[in-house]
Amino acid sequence: MIEAFTAWCKDTLYTPEIVRATAILERSCDLQLLLLFHRLGLTEVLGKPLDGAEIAKSLGFVDSASVTLDQMLQRLAVRTPVVRVDNGTPRKFVASGAKIDPVATQAELDTLAQGMAALGERYLASLEFLQFGAEKFVHALKDDPELMDRMLSGREKGLEELWDRATNFDPLQDLHGAMGAEAITSFFQGGTILEIGGGTGNGVRHLFPALEKAGKLSQLTKYLFSDISFLFVLGTKKIIRASWPNLACDYLYLDLNKPFVDQKVPLESVDLVYAVNAAHVAKDLLWSLEQCRASLKPGGKVVFAERVRTSQAEMAPRELVLNLSIYHRSASERSSYRPFHCYLRPENWREALEKAGFSKVEIWPDMAAIGERFPGQYAAVVVATK
Numbered sequence: 001m002i003e004a005f006t007a008w009c010k011d012t013l014y015t016p017e018i019v020r021a022t023a024i025l026e027r028s029c030d031l032q033l034l035l036l037f038h039r040l041g042l043t044e045v046l047g048k049p050l051d052g053a054e055i056a057k058s059l060g061f062v063d064s065a066s067v068t069l070d071q072m073l074q075r076l077a078v079r080t081p082v083v084r085v086d087n088g089t090p091r092k093f094v095a096s097g098a099k100i101d102p103v104a105t106q107a108e109l110d111t112l113a114q115g116m117a118a119l120g121e122r123y124l125a126s127l128e129f130l131q132f133g134a135e136k137f138v139h140a141l142k143d144d145p146e147l148m149d150r151m152l153s154g155r156e157k158g159l160e161e162l163w164d165r166a167t168n169f170d171p172l173q174d175l176h177g178a179m180g181a182e183a184i185t186s187f188f189q190g191g192t193i194l195e196i197g198g199g200t201g202n203g204v205r206h207l208f209p210a211l212e213k214a215g216k217l218s219q220l221t222k223y224l225f226s227d228i229s230f231l232f233v234l235g236t237k238k239i240i241r242a243s244w245p246n247l248a249c250d251y252l253y254l255d256l257n258k259p260f261v262d263q264k265v266p267l268e269s270v271d272l273v274y275a276v277n278a279a280h281v282a283k284d285l286l287w288s289l290e291q292c293r294a295s296l297k298p299g300g301k302v303v304f305a306e307r308v309r310t311s312q313a314e315m316a317p318r319e320l321v322l323n324l325s326i327y328h329r330s331a332s333e334r335s336s337y338r339p340f341h342c343y344l345r346p347e348n349w350r351e352a353l354e355k356a357g358f359s360k361v362e363i364w365p366d367m368a369a370i371g372e373r374f375p376g377q378y379a380a381v382v383v384a385t386k
């Protein structure tokens with residue numbers, strides 16, 4: 001199955017536009033971070049080696065901004081000449097003295113935006129999201145530390161559309177839902193699916209049509225759509241009811257950091273636990289994976305469509321915004337399977353799922369086989385069996 005999935009990614013999903021847009025987005029992220037480096041006066045601040053916590057303090061940011069700064073500077077250290085990193089404990093950064101020309105940097109950003117626009121209007125959503133993160137960087141780490149958490153749970157008036165565009169409209173983000181749907185459809189033989197962190201519906205928008213096309217939607221006994229945000233659950237409920245009125249669907253407020261049995265999910269009651277870019281938010285990942293396992297019938301599967309880190313120093317472009325939220329920063333552990341906060345590497349998922357008692361842990365697609373065609377690939381589906 002993994003071979004067929006890999007071929008589908010290579011031949012169908014990863015279009016030349018996706019490959020090109022990913023490269024533009026990565027470079028745009030570097031440039032936005034360089035402009036921030038300049039604006040924050042980090043050349044002066046990092047005249048001597050400092051760690052993330054020390055930099056956060058000197059900039060007057062909240063303590064946990066150390067994670068945001070640490071990731072930003074690691075990315076810059078790997079990908080640009082402005083800063084050097086000493087990977088001791090704690091990790092420290094020192095400015096190299098290389099100059100940043102803000103005018104030339106902005107001009108390059110503008111040219112990249114034109115290139116992105118040429119790929120299609122939808123691709124611009126990822127650049128808008130970056131721009132938003134850069135503009136709110138100081139405000140969110142200093143004056144209003146809960147701003148991004150409110151936005152990410154649909155509670156910030158006026159920012160709902162930005163988040164919706166960034167999760168459902170942007171083709172680079174949308175492909176996570178497409179990958180999850182393709183994976184599930186390939187082996188689904190009926191039963192109940194519990195979706196965790198379903199948010200604004202990226203998962204269902206792809207999954208239901210894919211199951212329908214494969215003639216498998218009628219085998220879906222029940223869909224349990226859940227999220228921690230009431231607003232998201234209600235919004236997605238409207239969409240599901242309008243488009244699939246006959247589908248048996250229940251709507252739950254489910255926190256993956258709390259026992260599932262206390263949240264209307266009995267032990268061994270579901271056939272598949274599904275999440276699109278949500279499983280990684282677990283505060284104690286192993287514990288939450290054990291909760292998923294306990295809710296599954298024997299032989300049941302978890303399917304997590306995830307952004308994955310392909311290098312430990314790799315802050316993802318959208319983390320320019322996500323790292324401004326408290327919940328994204330706090331999903332951090334110093335365990336072997338989660339050396340970094342939030343997103344994991346493919347091998348981290350394998351280790352965590354095996355530790356949680358799952359078998360047949362697989363990472364789809366075969367990322368090594370796709371490397372040459374799409375060096376910037378960043379998505380995978382993690383599949384494991386109880």
Ligand SMILES: C[S@@+](CC[C@H](N)C(=O)[O-])C[C@H]1O[C@@H](n2cnc3c(N)ncnc32)[C@H](O)[C@@H]1O
Nearest residue numbers: 167197198199202228229254255256276277278
């Ligand atoms: C990055 S979004 C992904 C949303 C959606 N699946 C998608 O792909 O567009 C993460 C989702 O996890 C939800 N979430 C955050 N903390 C959670 C928790 N403790 N338990 C369950 N869901 C949570 C958020 O409300 C949000 O909808």
